């Protein structure tokens with residue numbers, strides 16, 4: 001990070017915005033007036049370009065009917081591959097190693113169905129106790145399908161403090177009983193970045209396959225999946241990638257695994273030129289495309305095309321630089337302004353292991369979130385005590401970060417949170 005000498009003033013926030021080379025991208029997004037959106041790591045905002053590609057695809061449907069599959073602005077038959085090609089550089093992959101299909105959880109099911117091959121003593125899966133619940137449910141059910149008891153066959157690395165994972169603890173559990181490891185790239189609560197490269201090397205040295213859930217990092221942090229030789233990854237496109245609610249998910253499969261028979265097969269996994277031969281013997285694609293199942297959800301994919309263009313123009317390196325500066329500034333302000341108010345910063349402070357969001361802990365977190373919302377700030381709450389705040393480089397400003405911290409200060413000083421109940425809403 002270049003020239004940064006923290007000052008708590010509003011003018012300083014303005015000066016950071018003036019130096020911001022990504023500032024113009026904010027105009028591309030629909031930003032609600034009198035509202036500060038800090039939840040782009042749960043659901044990214046709509047951009048005009050994402051809206052435009054959705055309208056274009058709708059237009060092709062209106063004008064072309066069935067012929068939209070092969071004609072029009074974005075022929076639907078190739079849309080998953082087209083979006084994959086546009087995503088590849090964000091994760092450090094070649095285009096054939098990525099496919100945009102399914103959803104996070106479905107893709108995890110597919111990858112485990114394909115790559116979990118219990119043999120002899122190696123029959124267990126290693127995950128961690130801080131990961132997102134859906135991943136655990138998927139792993140438990142995949143174990144059951146293969147005839148194993150998840151109680152004994154799904155191991156979860158423990159966290160020493162409830163926030164972070166230690167790579168050494170993960171490595172210590174890489175025994176000769178483990179067939180497969182699934183870990184997040186970034187922990188969804190504390191925002192800790194897991195050392196993908198080191199863990200991949202250690203897993204491979206022990207003959208274990210390893211895959212990563214990239215939901216909380218792709219679009220926020222550059223990755224080098226192919227250089228690091230991870231076996232596979234999966235992620236969603238509706239968080240940092242702004243693809244819209246229910247946006248189609250993504251998968252990465254390292255090219256060394258091309259040709260591995262898909263665990264869950266379907267006709268969209270066909271080699272494209274063979275798909276309409278309608279043979280009852282599947283000829284899978286020789287790319288990550290082999291792990292698609294059925295017809296892609298075209299209308300949930302279309303906004304991603306426009307959104308990914310923005311990422312290409314901005315560049316993921318620059319996005320990461322601004323993200324780090326935003327979160328550094330956020331933490332400096334919190335320390336300066338909220339001292340003595342019983343907040344704890346529950347995300348890593350060093351840049352190497354800090355993801356894209358701030359995890360602010362407080363025993364009254366649920367109602368502080370409600371008070372923030374009543375004041376026009378959109379955070380998100382993670383039970384029992386976390387306020388997640390994600391300043392997004394493409395559309396948030398330093399001025400907004402300054403205002404959010406001032407708002408928190410006012411809420412605490414005036415005890416505004418006491419007007420609300422300390423429990424969560426249905427979607428938190």
Ligand SMILES: *Cc1c(COP(=O)(O)O)cnc(C)c1O
Pocket residue numbers: 103104105106132134135184188213215216236249
């Ligand atoms: C958001 C998220 C999911 C969500 O999975 P869906 O199948 O898209 O509902 C899964 N894992 C992690 C780590 C997430 O952050």
